[in-house]
Amino acid sequence: MAKLLSTRVAIVGAGPAGLLLGQLLHRAGIDNLVLERRPIARVLARIRAGVLEEGTVRLLEEAGVADRLHREGLVHEGIEIAVQGERRRIDFRALTGRQVVVYGQTEVTKDLVEARRAAGLPLLDEVSDVLPVDLESERPRVLFRRGGEAFELSCEIVAGCDGFHGICRSRIPASRLRTFERVYPFGWLGILTRARPVSDELIYAYSERGFALFSMRSPTVSRLYVQCAPSDPVEAWPDERVYEELALRVGPEVAARLERAPSIEKSVTQMRSFVAEPMRHGRLVLAGDAAHIVPPTGAKGLNLAAADVGLLARALVAFLRGNDPRPLDDYSERALARVWKAERFSWWMTSLLHKFPEGDPFRDRLQRAELDYLFGSRAQQTVLAENYVGLPLALD
Ligand code: RFL
Ligand code: PHB
Numbered sequence: 001m002a003k004l005l006s007t008r009v010a011i012v013g014a015g016p017a018g019l020l021l022g023q024l025l026h027r028a029g030i031d032n033l034v035l036e037r038r039p040i041a042r043v044l045a046r047i048r049a050g051v052l053e054e055g056t057v058r059l060l061e062e063a064g065v066a067d068r069l070h071r072e073g074l075v076h077e078g079i080e081i082a083v084q085g086e087r088r089r090i091d092f093r094a095l096t097g098r099q100v101v102v103y104g105q106t107e108v109t110k111d112l113v114e115a116r117r118a119a120g121l122p123l124l125d126e127v128s129d130v131l132p133v134d135l136e137s138e139r140p141r142v143l144f145r146r147g148g149e150a151f152e153l154s155c156e157i158v159a160g161c162d163g164f165h166g167i168c169r170s171r172i173p174a175s176r177l178r179t180f181e182r183v184y185p186f187g188w189l190g191i192l193t194r195a196r197p198v199s200d201e202l203i204y205a206y207s208e209r210g211f212a213l214f215s216m217r218s219p220t221v222s223r224l225y226v227q228c229a230p231s232d233p234v235e236a237w238p239d240e241r242v243y244e245e246l247a248l249r250v251g252p253e254v255a256a257r258l259e260r261a262p263s264i265e266k267s268v269t270q271m272r273s274f275v276a277e278p279m280r281h282g283r284l285v286l287a288g289d290a291a292h293i294v295p296p297t298g299a300k301g302l303n304l305a306a307a308d309v310g311l312l313a314r315a316l317v318a319f320l321r322g323n324d325p326r327p328l329d330d331y332s333e334r335a336l337a338r339v340w341k342a343e344r345f346s347w348w349m350t351s352l353l354h355k356f357p358e359g360d361p362f363r364d365r366l367q368r369a370e371l372d373y374l375f376g377s378r379a380q381q382t383v384l385a386e387n388y389v390g391l392p393l394a395l396d
Helices: 016-027 040-045 054-062 067-072 092-096 105-118 239-250 301-322 326-353 361-376 378-389
Strands: 003-006 009-012 032-035 074-076 078-083 086-091 100-102 127-133 141-146 149-154 157-160 178-193 203-206 212-218 221-228 263-277 284-286
Touching: 009 016, 009 127, 016 032, 016 054, 016 105, 016 301, 040 105, 054 100, 054 301, 067 105, 078 092, 078 361, 086 092, 086 361, 086 378, 092 378, 100 212, 157 301, 178 239, 203 239, 203 326, 212 239, 221 239, 263 326, 284 326, 301 326, 326 361, 326 378, 361 378
Parallel strands: 003 149, 009 032, 009 157, 078 203, 157 284
Antiparallel strands: 074 100, 078 086, 127 141, 141 149, 178 221, 178 263, 203 212, 212 221
8 A cells, every 4th residue: 555645736847947946946935846866965965957047046045045146156247258268258247247056956955955854745755656646637646666665646736847758748738738959979087177267257159169167166166067969988088188178169368268177076967958748748847958958159058948947836826726727727837838949049159169970061050150240240249149048037
């Protein structure tokens, strides 16, 4: 016999989407339970995104988890784009009046887990065989196993925040689900190092050798990426090779400031764009990577997850506390309108700054023209800046 549990919102996945949703619902007085497949320590060890939009920061404030972010986050008012060693600053403040904050996803997740623990809210990690059922009824359930026991969690809503490889998306009948996908012919090799960043701001570099990105986590920790083949094992990239390529791709002036400290983490990420429509089916709603993926070039993945959750939390409060189903009925369409704009921007930044495999000279010439146009046009720089700092959340 399965053990019976109940809650109002069953949240599958303790990534930033699931944890933020749990916190926003809790603050609105709505009971929720988070289920996570991995041990929480593993979730907290993942190194992923690093740039937060103002809208994401506001949602973290609303969730009551922004104190450390305000103390330790680095405010950035622009980025640099380097093309074959020549650099141009994109001044967010001058072009849009706005800014972003560099604060790692790892830290956001840590703050959310701590807040959840402090409030004594349930977070069950190391669960397996998670299966949401009866999603077309008013009383859906989530079946799962933990520590050798079977459980049955009854609820009113299942929130699928279980990332790209999660189970929830597949519970939408194939006849209702439409997916859109683009897989890029390259990946990113990323390293984390205890070294001072080469610059106060991020540098995105295009070169004939491929893309490179100089990012950071703090004034003493650098996060560095180089474009690689998607199938490259990390062993193909000893630190010396990573530094050699970073230096060649960004040019001598920045390379002279590059501290070649040993890497403390190294991984390869495949570049992909993906969207699933709709983001709701019956009593199942999807948020974050469970519904969509962007290549990391525009730093949008985590911010999109937060934007979904901002909309979703309001819709669930209206539905569960106010008996108003309309915001929930509109959730998928409203979220997707913003998702597709971020998909467009991430695809554009990716296409602009990566070296594509040989074979399409027309594409290559267009790319050069696009880079040239960006360097010369304030209007185009504004387009980049407006998208990078984040399009409006339109929550109210
Ligand atoms: P997450 O963070 O993937 O969290 C989903 C959680 O669900 C759990 N899970 C399950 N739990 C229970 N039952 C199941 N059946 C489950 N299946 C999965 C997972 O263990 C996990 O804990 O999704 P979320 O919350 O939507 O957050 C989205 C962001 O994490 C994501 O958009 C970004 O991190 C994307 N991303 C990056 N974005 C950037 O903007 N900049 C980056 O540099 C950047 N680097 C990355 C990334 C994503 C990566 N992934 C997913 C492979 C680097 C990597 C390696
Ligand atoms: C990062 O710091 O990990 C980072 C920053 C900007 C991006 C992608 C990743 O576009």
